[in-house]
Amino acid sequence: MSFFETQHLTKAFGGLIAVNDLSFKVEQGKIYGLIGPNGSGKTTVFNLINGYYPITSGTILFEGQELNGLPTWKICKLGIGRTFQIVKPLRRMTVLENVMASAFNRTAREEESREKALEVLEFCELLKKRDYPAKGLTIGDRKRLEIARALATGPKLLLLDETMAGLTPQEQADGVVLIRKIRDSGMTIIIVEHIMQVIMNICDQILCINYGQEIVQGSPVEVANNPAVIEAYLGRE
């Protein structure tokens, strides 16, 4: 039994097949990269994993359990946390309250939730901003808040959807440090990212897709040198 895998995962929106027969396995404790040109179906894969869209065909298995048909909140309870590419801060709550709302996923007691939230905020280096309203954060901090909130739900698998997009090079470097730190804490990560420097640096395995279909799977070096990947990104000569 693998830690996480999809089998022949397919999603059709009417006639448009956004994800087409995608099968991949993720090993526990690794960082798995999902890359592909714009509109290739990366975020759709995340939306299928966390139950936001119903699956057209195929299965998703997490620790041997089938996720098909489960509601989003139940999938979170099983231990899959996610961030959103278009960040969704709970605007009229403070940073701490945002993370506490997540931390209640594993406890019903207020003090425990607060403790967990403070711990996560320290880990994500947001502790100083804990009393800021979430709507007042910079984009870099909003992305961090997304990660903090996903971590506070106590996941075993973390889905990171373009957490570096729109950040300055310095913020990106800090982000890479944070993601490594999360991996070192024993979590498994699936990451969608456009910035090649980031993805090549931190991933153990990469899956490149285009038009919802697999182009190649392998180590970062294998993927980067694959002619089909280069063609998908840069076009044919």
Add this chain to the structure above:
Amino acid sequence: MKKMRWSALIPLLLLLVFPLVIQSDYYRHIFIIALMWVVIGSSWNLLAGYTGQVSFGHAIFFGTGAYTAGLCATKLGISAWWGMLLGGPVAVLVGLFIGWVCFRLRGPYFALATIAVGEIFRIVATVWRDLTDGMQGILIMQTFRSKIPYYYLALFLAALCVYAIHRVIKSKWGYCFVAIREDQDAAESMGISAFRYKSLSLAVSSFFTGLAGAFYMNYMAFIDPHVVFSLHYISIMAILVGIIGGVGTLWGPPVGAFVMVLLQETFRSSFFGLLPKWVSEGHVLVFGVLVIFVIRYMANGIVGDWSKIKRIWSKEKPEPVATIGS
């Protein structure tokens, strides 16, 4: 917690001594009604202000509570006071059914459904004469001739309701409610079942509103469908109490309840008989103007924009201490 204890103590003490100082039954009556509206407004606010599910039909729960109490007397032959026990739970059942139908959908469906169900309840209560006696209404004997027992019961209900809601919003439920209000997708991905927590919020909200309805039956000793299931006297009034006081604040609805009830009474009585009678016809117009004013200048209500109001006040009367000194 500490802050809540102190800020709550002063108004509570004032309200406790009020009927002892004020002997007039008329003013006691107004305060009883205002306290009842504290309960309804706070309940509405838990659902609409904290959970983001705007109800245009709180009369459903109010009327259900009132009729539960009334029918205890007319159909079951027991005291209408049993309604204080049964009114809340029956209103919750009605609420949960509406939630079960509507909370699977997003957007304005819940709000629209509450309008529709409210009208259905009013019409059914009017037409189903065998059960409700239709427009004849339900008339019972008042238990007490004095206003004092009713006053303290209303005060107890209001305090209980505000305290319960305070506890709810500081707990896991409260965080889940606000998370759903702010972003339902984010909340679901944080492990919060939007359907479950919306239903819980609705259950608490309808429980207290039903309780207020049962109290109304016992206090007024007369109800009819057009009063207790009224769209504008109950449902819209609940919204006004919330908006004027401050949506999504604990003390907004209590403040809004007193402001609205006093204002309504002032106009209804044509400024206590000082102005010509036609003024009383204008109270709905005044509410309309008030809502426009509040939405335009203090969108967060009296409590939500209190710091803003204080600033205007201090600008108009700069440094009152210095004036006294000179």
